[in-house]
Amino acid sequence: MNKISQLSVNGFAVRKSELNKSHQVVTLEMVATKAGVSPSTVSRILNGTAVVSADKKKAVEEAISTLGFIPNPIARGLAGGKTLSVGVVTQAIDSPFYGVALRGIEAELDLAGYSALFVSGHWDAKTESKCVDVLLSRRVDGIIVLTGRLTNATLKSCAKRVPIVVTGRSLKAPQLYSLHFDNVEGGRLATQHLVSLGHRRIAHISGSLNHPDAADRLLGYREALVSAGIGFDAELVVSGDFSEASGLLAARQLLEKKCDFSAIFAANDQMALGAALALHQRGLRIPGDVSLVGFDDLPAATYAWPPLTSVHESAYELGRLAALSMLQLLQGIRPGSVLPGPRLIQRDSTAAI
Amino acid sequence: MNKISQLSVNGFAVRKSELNKSHQVVTLEMVATKAGVSPSTVSRILNGTAVVSADKKKAVEEAISTLGFIPNPIARGLAGGKTLSVGVVTQAIDSPFYGVALRGIEAELDLAGYSALFVSGHWDAKTESKCVDVLLSRRVDGIIVLTGRLTNATLKSCAKRVPIVVTGRSLKAPQLYSLHFDNVEGGRLATQHLVSLGHRRIAHISGSLNHPDAADRLLGYREALVSAGIGFDAELVVSGDFSEASGLLAARQLLEKKCDFSAIFAANDQMALGAALALHQRGLRIPGDVSLVGFDDLPAATYAWPPLTSVHESAYELGRLAALSMLQLLQGIRPGSVLPGPRLIQRDSTAAI
């Protein structure tokens, strides 16, 4: 450092450029100087990475608090390869379902001093791959992938570079943990509920069938039907894409087909809401003329008219447990969390036939 | 570097520890070596920070693409003080309104190669302050604050450290740009619509009144009433907190007061949805017995029953323009974007008295 360009603030040498910052940044070196130890020692205390004598520890801790030192995660990341941040590949930052999951992730990570980096994959494997690259270039310590369309092989190979937690599938690999919700059981629950109410002609609005959740819910629907001795009728199944608009369209198709149904099980609440609108528009009453069951139990389900019976899946828990598992992976602990099972929440959109 | 601990991969010296990474990381230095120039030159080409001879430029660009070099934002951040990331203080990561704004921010930032760091302030000044600190410690290049409760003074002082874009208020300061939606006009529009339909007893469910948006919408309501010669009746105003649950409660209060109204203007769609439920539960028809207007025009408004008349406020544009303005601030350009004005979207929840 050129002596001529040096100044001093609080007894510390300061480069001119730093003076432009209104807040003088406190560095680890300043802490070390103030505490009369080496930077190495400060670092070790900070990270608990070695035993340090009690008196030095005390001196350092005092220096840290009087100086108000906050370690720079950027520098930490460069030097130690850790950034205390975890990347999250969500599919749409404004999804009502995943939004709640993000809140769960945020809450859990925050407890551990980690930050989340959210990027949206938009249900497109290419985009999701790009998201992973962005996250990797930002040197996140781990990546949480909320479902999406990345192949298992891709995920496993990512896990060789960085710990991965993925939702929406069951996968085993080193440094990879998956959290899976039992969608088959959920689909079964929804359908059984309708069956128990006396419905025999139960239509299903499925999600995009290349989406495992959609396929599983359909499977549960089918199984419940068969085991009730009703049998599966392909005529009664129309597929949507999990959006409200697609639910509306699907319900209209069902109506036009005249396939004579008394109930609809929609593979998510958003489609159920769309279907409800189609039904209302045709002058059909819910549940008087047709019973309706959704899936996810979004907050909106409670405020729909009539309030929607739905299969509860806790997005918040999903997010929280994904984050918790990631934190465990990062600490070298084998995660073991499992998602709570589906529960049927009965409201007013279903009734006996 | 100790020669003994050195290895070689693709002709480049590599530390042992790096071999553990499955993917050999390509550094700027490797690019320089391959192109036969100095690292400085590569950096300058990358940043367009100086004129470089055409041939070297070509060589470097070739090296970059054959090596698949991706600059490390972390190192960039440390060295240059830039991280190509902007922090976003949102209030709740799962808010249906702000969620859409986040999508707009993400889209715009992505175009410029920037990443967003989202943190939630939960409408609490203390928490929001903490969010700003976290963001600062991550060395974001700028911060976008979505409304919230930080004081103007706090915001202005933040702007001394880092460029700030804030929504939901009008503020002028160096390195600070604010984007403001005309909530007064929006409230006026909603109310005028009801007035034009012949309603005279128009109730209002306001948001939390310590929230400027809520106060402004109430003001617009009041102004419209007065200028229509109807006059303001405090009896007809009940306040909620922008949540569905509060809308439900507010509508019930209104009903119990027996204040005799034929229409309700709710300060946002979420409360309107809650109010609709309360109305339905009392057996009141919308709009037959009471007309209902919301605010924001969330996607959910379209799928409510009946589809909700609402004041459109484009959350997506809000986010997009906030991000655009930030990018301009970062380039030293004075931002000038303004939000589109409110528009009334008429659906089926309002009718002539």
Added chain:
DNA sequence: CTGAAAGCGCTTACAG
């Protein structure tokens, strides 16, 4: 238990 030194991957005056 602790310090000096090198290094993480870049950027940016400085000096041609």
Added chain:
DNA sequence: CTGAAAGCGCTTACAG
């Protein structure tokens, strides 16, 4: 137009 060198704020072998 371009390179050598120092530095960003930490961490981590290495050597006591």
